[in-house]
Amino acid sequence: MAETPDWDALGERDEFRELVRLRRRFVIPAMIVFAVWFGGFLLLAAYARDFMGKTPIGDISWAYIIALSLIPMTWAIAFGYVRYADRNLTPLAEDLALDEPRER
């Protein structure tokens, strides 16, 4: 069994700080989009029933249109994050891991 990595030293490294910064750059805005979109939907469903019952497209009401709009939003965030993380985060994490002795 190899020696335990020096976690504090790793946490101080520029590559690690960059990894944390890049992850936050995606995660924080994405969480805000999620919170506003989904929260807005819940507020409308709770307090704007008349509006939600209006049917702008044939007989399909705003309630269903807004609820369904959450599906492509979720897809976009999920696949956007996977693409972003594969390109920007995994290489950094792998570089950091390569410098460290394997634990087992």
Add this chain to the structure above:
Amino acid sequence: MTVPLAEVRALPVAVFAVLLAITLGITYWAAKRTSDTDAFWAAGRGIKAPQNGLALAGDYMSAAAFLGVSGLIFLYGFDGYITGIAALVSFIPVLLLLAERLRNAGKYTMADMLAFRLNARPARSAAALGTLCVVAFYLVAQMIAAGALIEALAGLSFGFAVLLTGTAMLAYVIFGGMIATTWVQIVKAVFLLGSVTVLAVWVLGKSGFNPSEVFAKATKASGEGAKYLEPGLFLTQPADVISTGLAFALGTAGLPHILMRFFTVPDARAARSSAAWAVLFIGIFYVLVIFVGLGARALLGPNGDSLVGEGGNLAAPYLAQTLGGGEGTAGGDIFFAIISAAAFATILAVVAGLVIAASGAVAHDVWTNVVKRGRSDQAQEMRVGRIAAVGVGVLAMALALLAGKEFNVQFLVGLAFSVAASANFPALLLAVTWRRFNTAGAITGVLVGLVSSVALIVMSPSVWPGPDGDGSPFPLSNPAIVTIPLGFLGCVVGTLLGRSDDKTFEELKVRSETGIGAEQSAAAH
């Protein structure tokens, strides 16, 4: 109540038997590969990302999601859809905040992540308590629902149906562990997605593939007019809409059997992409399920309300019967049997996932790391895991039989999601994001979330004694809008009052971000 043999429906029973044979075959194959604890609880960490995505989607597409959501849409229109769409978006916090970190820093259970940086034994005990409560409430609810459904669909008696479901679930878990549980879940997810697609496309076809036409016909048949298309028929109080939405959007992120899936893939990258695959499948499912619910309303006719039963759970199978040609026709009977079997498979796969999560919490958290302080070998941990699975399974069967099919399971489901959102989710989130968070905070948060959820559900209208819960002290059917903030508050207050034990936040942070020192998959050994 025993149902006379004459009411047993041959065709659904035959399809159920075929399903049982297939899933037990999978279990036999998986049993030969279940040689150590990594295989038993984490499927050897060898599940590929799209496979795990299907299995995750399978855990999400429970009987409540398929029969429950389509039934509620049938009965109440739009309000039935809110829990479904909230459960879908819950994957955003799971993916962005938890999936990779769990895979990088954990071994088998969500408690692993708390134990890393906190005082291990108390923190693990708190997380195991949260896990076991969620599993217990959810499992008993599923078993009762399973018994009632199988009785209605196949004509087997409630008691026999509960025993059959429980026995199959225990066989998968005890012999095939996580490998069998995962593959049963994958097979079920494909079967269910296929069935729902056929149902929805058929419904659309009946309306000339014009979605608007389905909405128009359902609205006309509902007798509610425009109200059928807007919120308010089921969740009549505005605050209940928000509370229920939050419980499902954050609670699903704290369900132990879902989080456990992220340990079954080789690395964090696969955990991430499996969550995206899951979102893809679940999103498709929730587009289709609208047309199942509305289609049932549009096509079942005036008898529909009496056919589908309380809660509307039988809307999907009876829609299938009607589409296939109606009762007594070969097409109607076959399609009814197939959709019933999809529901049966769904229940079996989900309860197996719940039992394996409970067995991990008992054996890996409580036994090995709390009682034995980490001094337990693999063989012993697995033996305890199997005993725990039998214990939890038998207890759930007994409680389901005692409660009986008339028991209102809705409050048990609400309780499971409320505890998951208010007890498990705050502690998990703060453990990976807040440097000051400590053991006292985790314990206080879990206990406050748990106790307040149970107390407020007991005080809610659906449980409080008396006609229609008149005079119930708490007005909402789901307490999450109060208990989630209370759970976070408990974490914060406990942290500020407790002693700092933060020695390893840096370690958890580096490990969870980079995957250094993460558990290796069997293939990489």
